[in-house]
Amino acid sequence: MAPVKASRMAPTNSEKVRRTTPAASLISRHRPICRPGHPFEQPVNILALLRRAVPEQGWRAPSIPNLSASDLRSLRHIFSFRHYDAEPSAEDTNDPGILQRLFAHGLCVDLDSAQSTLHPLAIDKLVEAGLLYEENRGIKSHFQAQRYNGLIFFSDFFRWESDPDFVLPIGPAGNYLALLTIRRHVESTLDLGCGCGVQSLLAARHSNRVIATDINLRALALTRFNAQLNDIHNIETRHGSYFEPVKDQRFDLIVANLPYVITPEKRLVYRTVDQPGDAGTHERLNEIPAYLKEDGFAQILINWVHEKNQDPSEPIRRTIEGRYVNAWLIHNASKQPLQYARMWLKHGNRSNPRKLEKMEQSWLRWYRGHHIEQIALGAIFLQRRSSQRNWFCSATVNRTLEEQAGKQFLRLFAAQDYLDKIDDPNILLNEAFLPVDLDFAGDEDRPIVYANHGSRFELRIRPSTKAILQTLDGKMTLENPIQVVSHESGKEAVQIRHEVLADMKELLKFGIILPQSFIPLVQPLSSDSNPVRWD
Numbered sequence: 278m279a280p281v282k283a284s285r286m287a288p289t290n291s292e293k294v295r296r297t298t299p300a301a302s303l304i305s306r307h308r309p310i311c312r313p314g315h316p317f318e319q320p321v322n323i324l325a326l327l328r329r330a331v332p333e334q335g336w337r338a339p340s341i342p343n344l345s346a347s348d349l350r351s352l353r354h355i356f357s358f359r360h361y362d363a364e365p366s367a368e369d370t371n372d373p374g375i376l377q378r379l380f381a382h383g384l385c386v387d388l389d390s391a392q393s394t395l396h397p398l399a400i401d402k403l404v405e406a407g408l409l410y411e412e413n414r415g416i417k418s419h420f421q422a423q424r425y426n427g428l429i430f431f432s433d434f435f436r437w438e439s440d441p442d443f444v445l446p447i448g449p450a451g452n453y454l455a456l457l458t459i460r461r462h463v464e465s466t467l468d469l470g471c472g473c474g475v476q477s478l479l480a481a482r483h484s485n486r487v488i489a490t491d492i493n494l495r496a497l498a499l500t501r502f503n504a505q506l507n508d509i510h511n512i513e514t515r516h517g518s519y520f521e522p523v524k525d526q527r528f529d530l531i532v533a534n535l536p537y538v539i540t541p542e543k544r545l546v547y548r549t550v551d552q553p554g555d556a557g558t559h560e561r562l563n564e565i566p567a568y569l570k571e572d573g574f575a576q577i578l579i580n581w582v583h584e585k586n587q588d589p590s591e592p593i594r595r596t597i598e599g600r601y602v603n604a605w606l607i608h609n610a611s612k613q614p615l616q617y618a619r620m621w622l623k624h625g626n627r628s629n630p631r632k633l634e635k636m637e638q639s640w641l642r643w644y645r646g647h648h649i650e651q652i653a654l655g656a657i658f659l660q661r662r663s664s665q666r667n668w669f670c671s672a673t674v675n676r677t678l679e680e681q682a683g684k685q686f687l688r689l690f691a692a693q694d695y696l697d698k699i700d701d702p703n704i705l706l707n708e709a710f711l712p713v714d715l716d717f718a719g720d721e722d723r724p725i726v727y728a729n730h731g732s733r734f735e736l737r738i739r740p741s742t743k744a745i746l747q748t749l750d751g752k753m754t755l756e757n758p759i760q761v762v763s764h765e766s767g768k769e770a771v772q773i774r775h776e777v778l779a780d781m782k783e784l785l786k787f788g789i790i791l792p793q794s795f796i797p798l799v800q801p802l803s804s805d806s807n808p809v810r811w812d
Contacts, residue, residue: 338437338444339419341498342408349506351398353429359394362424380422383434385415423447425475426455428507431499432473438545442495445548447475450578454534455479457607457656457732459574459683463529467568469519470535474500477512480532487512490522520564527568531575535561538621539580539652541643542636548621554647555581559596562657566600569661578656583611585650590671593657601663605689606671607732611653614644658686668697670786676733685731688713688788691795696785702778706759709793711751717743726789734787741766741773742780751793755781 344352361376375394378384391409392400400416403409409416420431425447432446445451454476466480471489477500481487489500489512497514504512515522519535538548539555550557558579565575583589589608597604612620618640622633670693699705718735719725724743727735738746741762748758759777763770784790 338433338440338442338495340407341495341502342403342406342420342431344403344406344408344502346505348398348402348406350508352395353506353508355395355398356422356424356429361422361429376422379409379416379418380420383418383421383436385412385417387415391416421446425452426479428478428503430473430475430478430503431506442493443545444473444493444496444499446473450534451475453656453678454532454576454578456678456680457576457658457682457686458532459530459576459658459687460681461683461687463573465528465570466530466532467523467526467528469531469533471500471514472496472534474503474512476532476534478504478507478509480530481509481511484530485511488523488526488528489514490517490519492516492518519561520568523568527570527573529570529573531565531568531573531577533561533565533575533577535577537578537580539582539617539649540621541640554649555579555592559592562593562596562659563600565659566597566602566661569602569659571661571663573661575659576656577659580655581653582649583651583653587651589651589653589673590669594669594671597659597669601661601667602659603662603667603690603693604660604669605658605686605693606655606669607657608653608655608671608673610655610673610675611651613651614641614649617652618644658690660690666697668693672734672787674732674734678732680730682731685714685728685788688791688795689786692785692788692791695792695795696782702782705778705781706756706774707754709752709754710749710790711793711795712746712749712790713788715746715789726784728787728789734789736780736783736787736789738780738784739776741768741776742784745773745777746784746790749790 356376359376361380375386375390378386379391379394386394388400395403400409404411404416407419409418411417421434423430423432423446430447433440433444435446437443451472458476458479460479460483462483464485466477466484466487468474468477468480468487468489471477471491473496474489477487477489481504489497491497491500491514494516497516500512500514504510535557536548536550537558538550540549543549552560558581561577562579565577569575579593581592583592589611590606593604593606615637618637622636622640670689714728714730715726716729717724717726719737721740723737724740725735725737726743726746727733744762744766745755745758748761749755755777756774759770759773762768763773766773781790
């Protein structure tokens with residue numbers, strides 16, 4: 278993620294990463310970089326090594342490694358063979374803990390262990406390329422690595438967090454966006470604010486072409502590095518702010534994990550908005566429709582401001598009104614300013630309560646000065662529709678998303694299109710409906726129905742509606758089970774009809790039931806053929 282800011286050019290050699298190891302140490306011990314008895318595979322450029330060893334004024338995040346295609350293939354195979362991010366089995370003599378120490382925790386490992394684990398790659402070659410460095414007679418990694426959905430991603434360790442060119446690892450926000458993304462095959466995808474490239478590489482699997490943009494040149498370089506590492510070749514990177522690099526272009530899919538934290542500070546560039554409050558969020562929502570093809574989708578993570586007693590969706594609804602898009606807004610939570618400040622400030626400040634309290638008060642003064650009462654967290658789906666009346670849906674979902682929800686939201690958009698054409702609810706009585714991925718909670722008098730896969734929507738319904746949902750099979754019309762329930766319960770059919778129709782629109786809105794004509798869309802989410810997952 279990267280906001281609009283003055284661009285800093287790519288680091289020069291003199292700006293490359295500083296290390297704490299004295300230069301004389303590397304000169305006097307350059308031969309043991311390889312295991313004893315193993316000569317260098319090629320001469321070492323001592324000056325290049327010194328540039329990575331000599332501390333300079335200030336700190337900068339490291340330059341992106343420069344590895345050949347064959348070395349990248351070897352590195353990919355090593356991570357796979359060593360079961361990186363997997364628990365070692367009792368039979369596994371090649372302890373994957375060395376990779377974990379190097380690339381997950383940023384710890385120092387002894388030279389022999391590093392060479393053995395990374396064989397056939399030579400340690401001196403990885404040092405010269407900028408992936409590893411020497412410290413205290415051991416080896417450390419400049420970058421952390423994560424395995425995600427069968428791919429390997431390199432990004433920065435959090436020790437570089439304050440650097441303006443810091444590239445964020447895959448975290449809860451990146452994972453959330455990946456799970457929400459609608460993954461149908463498309464011609465073109467735009468990854469807006471690509472970071473380490475996780476959304477780009479995932480989209481490359483179902484896109485003919487992906488364009489990844491960022492204001493941060495290191496982020497673009499890491500995206501290219503990760504694409505090459507994973508043998509993906511349909512991603513193009515472009516440098517610039519927001520939509521500047523893709524002016525006058527349109528896409529089938531846009532994914533955006535941009536800076537959204539509403540904060541007075543500018544210390545952490547990767548998460549800091551470039552405009553006061555949530556102005557940047559509303560500006561992006563205004564811009565995005567113009568870059569979508571007809572029927573194209575955009576998924577964006579957002580935080581926004583609303584008044585204390587206001588429907589959280591109302592500010593977003595007003596912003597996109599008249600923008601020729603259908604919209605589904607997911608509201609995960611709303612927080613008071615102090616709760617919101619603590620959520621972001623606790624990271625890195627737990628050990629200094631006095632500093633934490635001082636920063637909290639500073640944030641609260643800023644919130645009061647900007648009349649901020651509540652801050653909402655969530656995500657929004659936009660679909661370009663310029664040829665018909667547009668609609669807006671929203672719901673609060675406060676349960677963690679744990680599996681791919683893209684197919685679910687395709688259903689929700691189709692269901693809302695269907696509902697938007699219905700003026701008389703009685704038309705639903707002659708339609709056959711199929712329940713989809715649902716379960717029940719609550720007691721018999723106050724039942725709750727909820728989606729048991731994807732985004733966990735839930736809805737309180739009437740007992741008669743529950744009884745009818747349990748009989749629907751996608752073949753009989755709604756009127757048939759109404760007559761059955763009326764007979765079994767002794768209630769008048771007209772009363773049951775009135776109760777059920779009142780619930781039906783909400784059930785359709787959440788995709789908990791779908792018309793029989795939608796059955797091709799009803800592959801269970803639990804059997805998604807290409808789920809996004811942590812390995």
